[in-house]
Amino acid sequence: MRASLNHLPSFNHNFDDKRICQLPVHITLQNTSRDMVELDIHLLPPCSSPSLHESVEALSSSPAASVHHHRHRLFSWVGSTRRHITVAAFSTCCLKASVCLTGPGLYKLSQLKLRARRVGKDSDFVLQTCIPESVVIVTGASRDHLASSTV
Numbered sequence: 676m677r678a679s680l681n682h683l684p685s686f687n688h689n690f691d692d693k694r695i696c697q698l699p700v701h702i703t704l705q706n707t708s709r710d711m712v713e714l715d716i717h718l719l720p721p722c723s724s725p726s727l728h729e730s731v732e733a734l735s736s737s738p739a740a741s742v743h744h745h746r747h748r749l750f751s752w753v754g755s756t757r758r759h760i761t762v763a764a765f766s767t768c769c770l771k772a773s774v775c776l777t778g779p780g781l782y783k784l785s786q787l788k789l790r791a792r793r794v795g796k797d798s799d800f801v802l803q804t805c806i807p808e809s810v811v812i813v814t815g816a817s818r819d820h821l822a823s824s825t826v
Contacts, residue, residue, distance in 0.1 A: 677705040680809040690817035702770040706762040711794040718756040719786040748780040785809040
């Protein structure tokens with residue numbers, strides 16, 4: 676299985692005018708095997724990641740970057756966070772999801788757990804480790820920006 680998250684890489688939003696921003700996320704799942712595959716997808720809440728923290732520090736030290744946060748921000752998935760689907764051999768499936776963002780910053784969206792098993796051949800689901808890092812940078816006005824950026 677191959678997986679990718681597709682969304683805007685960065686955008687500007689005025690959080691003073693509209694406190695919550697909803698971002699569409701398309702999850703593309705590609706079955707690269709000749710067997711039909713059953714998938715269990717679980718969209719997880721965000722958690723800390725030291726490797727991302729280092730990336731954010733490098734990004735925020737860039738003169739072109741207008742991101743003032745040194746850690747990624749929390750977000751919420753909208754709607755169902757657990758999905759169970761079947762994907763035909765050598766086929767691709769796209770799931771639609773959304774996240775709610777509450778302020779400027781860097782958001783790590785690749786928080787999902789994907790388990791797969793071949794239909795009719797495997798009894799146990801196997802955890803897939805093919806989820807690439809996926810982040811979005813949100814810039815824009817927010818009165819709470821300075822208070823929320825301290826670590």
